[in-house]
Amino acid sequence: MVSAIRKYWPFHLMILPGFLLVLVYSYGPMAGLVIAFKKFMPSKGIWGSPWLGMDNFNFVMSLPDTSQVIRNTIIIALMKMVVGLIVPITIAILLNEVRKAAFKRTVQTLIYLPHFLSWIILGGILIDILSPSQGIVNKLLGLFGFDPIFFLGDNRWFRFxxxxxxxxxxxGFxxxxYLAALTSINPVLYEAAEIDGANRWRQTWHVTxxxxxxxxxxxxxxxxxNVLNAGFDQVxxxxxxxVYETGDIIxxxxxxxxxxxxxxxxxxxxGLFKSVVSFIFISLSYFLAYRFANYRIF
Known part of the structure; x- marks a missing residue:
């Protein structure tokens, strides 16, 4: 143990600043979770406020909005997970078929750019382009004879x-x-499939x-x-x-x-209820990742 520390001390020293940041800003504030079991009064502070036990949790569960908020969170998160899995896989396969490298790199750059923009910027852009009166999307719909749609103010459209x-x-991210995963596929497999008479669709289905x-x-x-993380910044x-009825999340x-x-x-x-449930799902997800994909953290 001592010899290992002496050998790798530069690496331990390198991670020390990051470890201290996590300790101070992630684990230190967890002491404040005791507020969930108290009637917190700023004038008395965290430790001087009276205990309530589980009263806060019972009160939250009795609120009429709680079940709707949890349902909205799960529905929106699951929709994002499913569509967010299908779309990049499809785009990666299509880009993999492109033979012109310049066009392929251009498309990759364009679809990757929104990842670097905050939701404050994208929120303003979406509000403008989805406006029912002046937005470009509704103007295009009007050219085809459709009535304006209030995408951000109609419960039927807000989740979508x-x-x-x-x-x-x-x-894009x-x-x-997935493009990196495609590079690990042996080209010999495609050649063998082509010799056996497989077209591009069959090669995609049976090899890619x-x-x-x-x-x-x-x-x-x-x-x-992320099943209880529907995206606070975006929402x-x-x-x-x-749109609280369909868009309000935890x-x-x-x-x-x-x-x-x-x-x-x-x-x-x-927040504590969400964290506990999320911890259970994260633990389950890592177990499944190890079980089916042989993925391990350590």
Whole structure:
């Protein structure tokens, strides 16, 4: 043990700043979770506030909005997970068929750019282009005789708008991962399939997809950890009161209760509930990733 430390001390020293940052900003604030079991009063502080036990949790579960918020979170997260898995796989396979390197690199760059933009910027862009009166999308729909659609203010369309815009922002990043997986497939397999009379579709179905399967299973199982993470940044910048019914998620619910209404104990209870459930799903996802994709953290 001592010899190993002496040998690798530069590496331990290198990770020390990162370890301290995680310790101070991630683990240190966890002491504040005790607020979930107290009637928090800022004047008395965390430790001086009276204990309530599980009253905050019971109160949250009795609220009429709680079940709707949890349902919205799960539905939106699952939709994003499914579509966010299918679209990049499809685009990666299509790009892999492109033979002109310049065109391929250009497309990769264009679809990857939105990943670097914050939801504050993209939220403003989406509000403009999806406007029912002046937005370019509704103007194009009007040319074909369709009535304007209030994408960000209609409960029938809001969830689909969230999923579409999230995939548009992130699928370029995932596509690069799948393109990297495609490079590991042995070209001899395609030659053998072609000799056996397989066309491009058959080659894709019997060679390409099986070759990508380990990374597909890995990313699919790891995404289970986000089943209660429907994207606070995106929803907060796009939603409004008319779409609370289908667009309000746990994170925005906590924000309104904790920040706007100053109900810190209740908001902490909701956040703790989400964290515990997310931890269970993350543990399950890593187990499944190890079971089906032989992926291990250590």
């Amino acid at each position: 708008t969230l999923v579409f815009s999230d995939v548009w922002k992130e699928f 995932s596509t690069i991962v 997809l099986p070759g990508m399967l380990p990374i597909i299973v890995l990313l699919g199982t790891l995404s289970l950890g 907060f910048n796009l939603y409004s009161v008319p 994170d925005t619910y906590v924000y309104r209760i904790g920040i706007e209404k100053a109900q810190y104990g209740i908001a902490t209870a909701v």
